[in-house]
Amino acid sequence: MKSGFTIRKYQSFFRLRFVMGLQYRAAALAGITTQFAWGFLAIMAFSAFYETDPAAFPMSFQDTVTYIWLQQAFLALFNTWMLENEIFDTISGGNIAYELCRPIRIYNMWIARSLANRFSRAVLRCLPILIVAFLVPAPYRMVLPPDVPTFLLFVLSAVLGTSVATAFCMIVYGLTFFTISPQGVRILFASLVDFLAGGIIPIPFMPDGVRRVMELLPFASMQNAPLRIFTGSLSAQETARMLGLQFFWLIALVLIGSSLCRVAERKACIQGG
Amino acid sequence: MITMENVSKSYKVAKRNAGFGEAVKSLFHREYETIHALKNVSFTIGDGEMVGYIGPNGAGKSSTIKILSGILTPDGGTVLVDGRVPYKDRIRHVKEIGVVFGQRSQLWWDIPVIDSFELLKDIYSISPQSYKQNLEELTDLLDLKELLRSPTRQLSLGQRMRCELAASLLHDPKILFLDEPTIGLDAVSKLAVREFIRKRNKLHGTTVLLTTHDMQDIEALSDRIILIGKGEILMDGTLDDIKKGNETIDETVAELYRSFDV
Numbered sequence: 001m002k003s004g005f006t007i008r009k010y011q012s013f014f015r016l017r018f019v020m021g022l023q024y025r026a027a028a029l030a031g032i033t034t035q036f037a038w039g040f041l042a043i044m045a046f047s048a049f050y051e052t053d054p055a056a057f058p059m060s061f062q063d064t065v066t067y068i069w070l071q072q073a074f075l076a077l078f079n080t081w082m083l084e085n086e087i088f089d090t091i092s093g094g095n096i097a098y099e100l101c102r103p104i105r106i107y108n109m110w111i112a113r114s115l116a117n118r119f120s121r122a123v124l125r126c127l128p129i130l131i132v133a134f135l136v137p138a139p140y141r142m143v144l145p146p147d148v149p150t151f152l153l154f155v156l157s158a159v160l161g162t163s164v165a166t167a168f169c170m171i172v173y174g175l176t177f178f179t180i181s182p183q184g185v186r187i188l189f190a191s192l193v194d195f196l197a198g199g200i201i202p203i204p205f206m207p208d209g210v211r212r213v214m215e216l217l218p219f220a221s222m223q224n225a226p227l228r229i230f231t232g233s234l235s236a237q238e239t240a241r242m243l244g245l246q247f248f249w250l251i252a253l254v255l256i257g258s259s260l261c262r263v264a265e266r267k268a269c270i271q272g273g
Numbered sequence: 274m275i276t277m278e279n280v281s282k283s284y285k286v287a288k289r290n291a292g293f294g295e296a297v298k299s300l301f302h303r304e305y306e307t308i309h310a311l312k313n314v315s316f317t318i319g320d321g322e323m324v325g326y327i328g329p330n331g332a333g334k335s336s337t338i339k340i341l342s343g344i345l346t347p348d349g350g351t352v353l354v355d356g357r358v359p360y361k362d363r364i365r366h367v368k369e370i371g372v373v374f375g376q377r378s379q380l381w382w383d384i385p386v387i388d389s390f391e392l393l394k395d396i397y398s399i400s401p402q403s404y405k406q407n408l409e410e411l412t413d414l415l416d417l418k419e420l421l422r423s424p425t426r427q428l429s430l431g432q433r434m435r436c437e438l439a440a441s442l443l444h445d446p447k448i449l450f451l452d453e454p455t456i457g458l459d460a461v462s463k464l465a466v467r468e469f470i471r472k473r474n475k476l477h478g479t480t481v482l483l484t485t486h487d488m489q490d491i492e493a494l495s496d497r498i499i500l501i502g503k504g505e506i507l508m509d510g511t512l513d514d515i516k517k518g519n520e521t522i523d524e525t526v527a528e529l530y531r532s533f534d535v
Binding site: 008012097101102103104105 | 342372374391395
């Protein structure tokens with residue numbers, strides 16, 4: 001009964017943030033446009049490379065195209081640079097005082113909010129992109145996974161990937177308690193992490209040594225894993241390894257983030273008045 | 274029952290002189306100054322009391338409220354609110370108190386007020402019956418009927434403050450901390466807020482601790498005044514104790530501040 005109530009609180013946060021996210025239609029439209037433009041550009045660039053020598057690449061053109069479309073459709077789920085300004089504002093502006101006056105754990109509340117924010121954005125943006133991605137002519141068209149089990153593994157991996165990305169953002173929020181201004185941490189993470197996650201170039205395209213290290217980092221457990229599982233070109237062993245790493249990083253990042261927030265909650269110093 | 278005994282709290286503040294050279298120097302070596310926000314603060318507030326907590330800016334009023342609401346951990350001393358140590362047992366403690374920070378907002382900016390209220394209902398696990406009953410009572414007393422469906426961002430400050438008060442009382446707390454609830458409000462809104470606080474205290478026996486710079490708030494609401502300056506309790510008494518002849522309340526308090534040199 002008691003724990004039921006507890007979950008209810010965070011569900012409410014999720015629901016409210018989700019509904020709120022859905023009302024920003026203009027932002028969604030702008031987002032969709034950007035993602036189309038980026039998706040087309042990326043595919044054009046890769047197609048030029050593939051025309052020179054298709055054998056020189058670690059992923060087939062088909063897989064790369066699917067990777068890019070899927071990435072653009074579900075950008076909101078996996079990226080780490082989509083941090084919530086509102087959370088930063090509550091910390092640096094001192095409104096966190098109100099949140100600390102509630103019978104809630106700050107960490108759990110932020111997780112609920114962030115997940116809701118990601119889902120609401122993804123819901124608004126993914127459909128138009130997916131529809132177009134399935135309608136464009138053949139080499140540039142996105143393809144479905146080869147079988148249902150692959151698709152289910154993709155779903156599992158996508159859930160884990162979203163959670164890992166969110167758990168990572170929690171650490172960024174937690175650090176803001178100590179640095180006061182979020183700008184430094186944000187800029188540093190935004191570009192670096194996006195690169196390490198395979199947001200700019202898919203990880204298989206990296207030089208071998210670099211790739212091996214990158215695949216072990218938590219960032220590869222965000223979008224890299226689900227997007228590559230989707231195409232069905234990974235061996236069962238590779239898939240299992242990726243999912244295992246995702247589980248591992250999820251647990252590790254949640255432990256780091258929640259203890260960081262616990263320390264911050266206790267040491268919090270509310271700014272201004 | 275609220276007791277604070279010898280409570281102290283200090284902050285470290287980074288300081289430097291003006292200028293580019295000084296800014297560069299502070300990159301390598303920070304000078305900190307310790308500010309004693311509270312020094313051996315002690316007082317007791319009984320159930321159902323309404324207490325005005327006054328003092329100049331930076332005297333330690335907000336720090337006190339934050340310690341009592343479990344947000345800040347004091348460096349020393351003992352704090353007990355209805356038998357709970359606020360900062361040790363934050364989550365259990367905050368269920369039983371209501372807090373309004375006049376300079377901040379607890380309502381979600383982009384969505385109708387009623388949505389924020391519904392969220393609070395779940396956060397505090399308020400049963401549907403008592404939520405309905407409390408909401409009706411608060412809507413009635415604070416005249417919120419027309420406001421509940423508007424997004425917070427479109428409310429005037431006075432309207433918003435009425436909603437903030439309601440938000441802090443939905444879970445029917447026994448204790449209410451008000452940190453400058455009338456700041457920036459026009460005359461009509463101030464009167465409405467005061468009237469409401471008085472009624473709340475009378476009808477529900479809610480203990481109220483209120484900080485303000487508006488002495489009319491104090492005059493209208495509280496018999497008892499605690500004066501804090503430079504982190505120390507300077508006076509704990511009634512309005513009549515300090516009032517001389519036919520001075521206005523503002524003159525009385527200004528005189529008081531001067532006499533304590535705060």
